[in-house]
Amino acid sequence: MQIIRDLPALRATLGERRLAGDRIALVPTMGALHAGHVALIEEARRRAPLVVASIFVNPRQFAPGEDLDRYPRRERADAQMLEEAGCALLWAPSADTMYPQGFATSVTVGGPSEPLEGAARPGHFDGVATVVLKLLNQVQPDVALFGEKDWQQLAVIRRLVADLDLAAEIVGVPIVRDDQGLALSSRNAYLTPEELAAARALPRALGEAAGAILKGQPVEAALATACARLSEAGFSAIDYVSLRDAETLAPLDALGERPARLLAAAKIGAARLLDNLAVAR
Numbered sequence: 073m074q075i076i077r078d079l080p081a082l083r084a085t086l087g088e089r090r091l092a093g094d095r096i097a098l099v100p101t102m103g104a105l106h107a108g109h110v111a112l113i114e115e116a117r118r119r120a121p122l123v124v125a126s127i128f129v130n131p132r133q134f135a136p137g138e139d140l141d142r143y144p145r146r147e148r149a150d151a152q153m154l155e156e157a158g159c160a161l162l163w164a165p166s167a168d169t170m171y172p173q174g175f176a177t178s179v180t181v182g183g184p185s186e187p188l189e190g191a192a193r194p195g196h197f198d199g200v201a202t203v204v205l206k207l208l209n210q211v212q213p214d215v216a217l218f219g220e221k222d223w224q225q226l227a228v229i230r231r232l233v234a235d236l237d238l239a240a241e242i243v244g245v246p247i248v249r250d251d252q253g254l255a256l257s258s259r260n261a262y263l264t265p266e267e268l269a270a271a272r273a274l275p276r277a278l279g280e281a282a283g284a285i286l287k288g289q290p291v292e293a294a295l296a297t298a299c300a301r302l303s304e305a306g307f308s309a310i311d312y313v314s315l316r317d318a319e320t321l322a323p324l325d326a327l328g329e330r331p332a333r334l335l336a337a338a339k340i341g342a343a344r345l346l347d348n349l350a351v352a353r
């Protein structure tokens with residue numbers, strides 16, 4: 073696997089492959105890779121012969137006081153995992169390459185970026201949209217893959233790509249979970265074994281709430297029970313447990329015709345965890 077860190081080299085390499093007629097798939101990541109990322113690479117391989125992964129811990133999507141400095145960085149192990157998964161090229165720019173001196177542009181997506189994560193982490197989706205637009209311009213992939221674990225991020229990126237007439241097809245990949253249902257996440261590494269065991273209450277609470285809503289329990293009551301379950305399990309701060317339109321992220325107080333999604337974010341130990349689940353009749 074080739075590792076490229078500067079833009080002229082990336083453009084030259086990908087330009088040659090594009091001329092040769094190869095389709096290109098992009099898997100953007102922040103590194104500290106796990107089986108969830110491998111699933112994205114595997115799906116990318118099914119869709120294009122040339123798979124590019126990026127690793128960039130994007131400072132612009134972290135608010136002051138968040139975990140930018142301690143976010144796990146382990147490029148050597150990541151590169152090995154990517155190579156074994158069949159990734160051909162790792163794009164690993166430095167912060168100066170991504171944001172050279174004088175950089176002054178920020179991309180704001182409205183609509184689905186405003187509630188939930190947008191409210192809990194002001195500026196976060198501006199950072200995500202800015203870097204994802206840059207990555208799509210740098211790599212110019214035919215297809216780019218993102219995990220459903222970050223459901224709202226995926227909705228924001230779909231909106232960005234549609235609104236700015238970008239050519240890449242955006243593909244969402246289902247959440248990879250451990251054997252007890254916890255969504256894999258790089259930030260799970262912040263948890264002690266006891267906290268990890270307690271964190272499994274998150275998917276359980278969402279599953280229980282989805283089941284109750286489908287059986288006709290009022291949404292508000294089902295969400296309140298889910299919050300109580302999380303508190304009992306030791307989650308210290310529950311940012312939201314909410315039923316939303318799956319595409320627009322508008323709040324729902326009942327199931328309707330359009331796809332609905334339960335989304336949650338809550339803190340346990342030193343990690344703030346996200347999860348989500350379809351609620352379908």
Ligand SMILES: Nc1ncnc2c1ncn2[C@@H]1O[C@H](COP(=O)(O)OP(=O)(O)OP(=O)(O)O)[C@@H](O)[C@H]1O
Binds near residue numbers: 102217246257259
């Ligand atoms: N368990 C998972 N299943 C499917 N996709 C995932 C999973 N975890 C992460 N991804 C996806 O991998 C891509 C890169 O994510 P990232 O590098 O931030 O990892 P992460 O595990 O989500 O980290 P974090 O703990 O910071 O949220 C994103 O599109 C993300 O949605």
Ligand SMILES: CC(C)(CO)[C@@H](O)C(=O)[O-]
Binds near residue numbers: 102203
């Ligand atoms: C999409 C992304 C790579 C942008 O930095 C990041 O938000 C992530 O890893 O989900």
Ligand code: BAL
Binds near residue numbers: 133
């Ligand atoms: N995968 C989500 C990226 C973030 O929390 O910044």
